[in-house]
Amino acid sequence: MTSSPWFLRDAQGPERAARVYCFPHAGGNPRSFLSWQHDMGDDAEIVAVCPPGRGPRYKETAAVDVPELAERAAAAIAETADRPFVLFGHSFGAVLAFEVARRIGALPDFRHLVASGCSAPSLLPTRRVVAAARLEGRAFTEAVGFFGGLPPEVVADEALQELLLPHLKADFSMVAGYTYRPAAPLDVPVTLVNGVDDPHVKEAGLEPWARECAGEPVRHWAEGGHFYFDGRPGAVTDLLRPLVRAEHGANPLARTHIEVI
Known part of the structure; x- marks a missing residue:
């Protein structure tokens, strides 16, 4: 992982038993996720996904569409998947994380998708x-x-x-x-988290997510708008920590429930 240009991470601290790959929103800085590591502690390593043409890869040619970007990101994750991991994406990043999840569903260490600030892909x-x-x-x-x-x-x-x-x-x-294409439901559990005051994502826009999952997705509503976690990363990390902890305990990830509001 240290040699992959796809990933930004805080190399300090102990080796962690799980990872959370984070996909930024449109125009977002992947490095912003690294500040979440403090809240995650030793439960999991935060890994920011850095696409070509962004951040330190600004000189590289950017991907031209979502499928190309998803294919390349999925391949990079598959090469580093040596421990249980979760995908987290916000807004545009949630669409990308979803498409990556479709491509890596067979990996045994892929355990959960957390889609934030995003209506169902079929509505996009x-x-x-x-x-x-x-x-x-x-x-x-x-x-x-x-x-x-x-x-x-x-x-x-x-x-x-x-x-x-x-x-x-x-x-x-x-x-x-982006062109949504129907496919088999994801086998991993899916969690949806959105801001109660988000003008872009409403309850009705989340309903079709159920068709993308083998099990019913868990929904969480956090105080705030589209960027409900700005200044309060705990709105996300308080969800992520139980997910990765459950993987090492008796309770399956799909049964974890946290009230955010």
Whole structure:
């Protein structure tokens, strides 16, 4: 894993018995997940997935669509799967984690998918995302503001937008071009976590997730909007810790239940 450009991790601390591979939202910085390691402690190692063209891989050619990116990420994970692991993805990252899960379902160490801030894949892309992906410049910035997550200084500064928004625009275009294809349900348990005030994801949008899982997905609602975990990573890590702990105990992951609100 230390030699793979796909993964960012905190090499400090003890060897951990499980991993959580984290997929960022559209335009998100994978490194932001590394701050979660403190909350996870020794229960699992947080591993941020860094696609080509992002972060330290900025000089590499980015993937052109979700299937290509999922295929390459799945191959990288399969090469490092030497212990139980969970996939976590937020928003665009949840779509990508879902498609990766479809490709690595046969790996015995793959134990759980946690999809955050994301309607069921069969409902994607939404009309709002498709419309936003067609916009440019200030109009795109304002449209993306609906989802939250853009710092005020970026919204107010066109120079910062020119620097930071191309990756966001590319990811929005990738989601806008996503084509859902029916497939066999996932064998691993699935947990859905969303903000109660998220204007983009509602209860009805989660219903079709049930068709993607062999068992009924567990739903959690956290206080906040689309980026409900900003400033409070415990909204996610408080869910992740019991999942990975259960893997080493008597209770199966699928029976874990945590109340977030």
